Amino acid sequence: MDRILVVDDDPNIVKFVGLNLTEAGYRVVTANDGRRALECLKETPCALAVVDVMMPFMDGLELTKVIREEYDIPVIILTAKSHIDDKADGFKAGTDDYLVKPFEPKELLFRIEALLRRYKAEGEHDLIRIGEVTIHPENYSVDIHGKIYMLPLKEFELLHLLAEYPGQVFSREQLIEQIWGAFYEGDERTVDVHIKRLRTRFTKLTDAFSIKTVRGVGYFLEQKS
Known part of the structure; x- marks a missing residue:
């Protein structure tokens, strides 16, 4: 949203x-x-x-x-x-x-x-392309080698944000504010859970990118060359 x-x-x-x-x-x-x-x-x-x-x-x-x-x-x-x-x-x-x-x-x-x-x-929706992966913000889908994968909303928003700024480290607090909103009252571990789901989902599907952990700080998306 x-x-x-x-x-x-x-x-x-x-x-x-x-x-x-x-x-x-x-x-x-x-x-x-x-x-x-x-x-x-x-x-x-x-x-x-x-x-x-x-x-x-x-x-x-x-x-x-x-x-x-x-x-x-x-x-x-x-x-x-x-x-x-x-x-x-x-x-x-x-x-x-x-x-x-x-x-x-x-x-x-x-x-x-x-x-x-x-x-x-x-204006047109801005697609994000990382190798063979195309992220479609207009319908919350991800295209890999021509096959479409539909993601839960928060997982998609998290992936989309990280993919918009490859290499930029986001703290858990920043991700909570930007994805769940400034008034979210839940636990920051929510971020860890969603990151784990994204990793589990895409590790087997593509090696075009990976989501890295910066210990004690947060996460960033690494685009493979």
């Missing part, structure tokens, strides 16, 4: 939006100001950003301008009723949509779904 960046200096708004997005099946990355939001985008690819206007260090309008210049993702700006003029400024900054606080969670979800559909319709 898509990953959404939520940026607001009000922790109650962040929690409220984050919980509703997580319940709807999205993965959530959060930041409390514009500077931190840009750091998050460098560390973690996101499909859409929900951005508050009034924030310290870098406000939502400046953040939207930077996102528009550097990332091809839609932006929804949040604004208070008393600052409704932010609507015009927001569109000048490059936002795709805006929402006035307070708002119903369902309305935010509808707007997110509409923007993601539009952006996905405008």
Whole structure:
């Protein structure tokens, strides 16, 4: 499922939006100001950003301008009723949509779904190819030598993330946040279990890649030459 960046200096708004997005099946990355939001985008690819206007260090309008210049993702700006003029400024900054606080969670979800559909319709799904292995994000499948394998959702998302950044080491904490979401309350051993399943599944099918352990740190995908 898509990953959404939520940026607001009000922790109650962040929690409220984050919980509703997580319940709807999205993965959530959060930041409390514009500077931190840009750091998050460098560390973690996101499909859409929900951005508050009034924030310290870098406000939502400046953040939207930077996102528009550097990332091809839609932006929804949040604004208070008393600052409704932010609507015009927001569109000048490059936002795709805006929402006035307070708002119903369902309305935010509808707007997110509409923007993601539009952006996905405008672009093609990015396939990942590693030797004879092709990873298809549009239907959570993996093609090996022309044979299609359907993976459970979390296993696929984990494989897809590691394959997007071959050689990059991800800690268990990073993998939990990016695959299971910032509000996941389970054990980090969940990652180990899913990694073991992926290894068991693909070791017999291909030698194009392997998932390596960095002791005390985490995991990375090694692409065979």
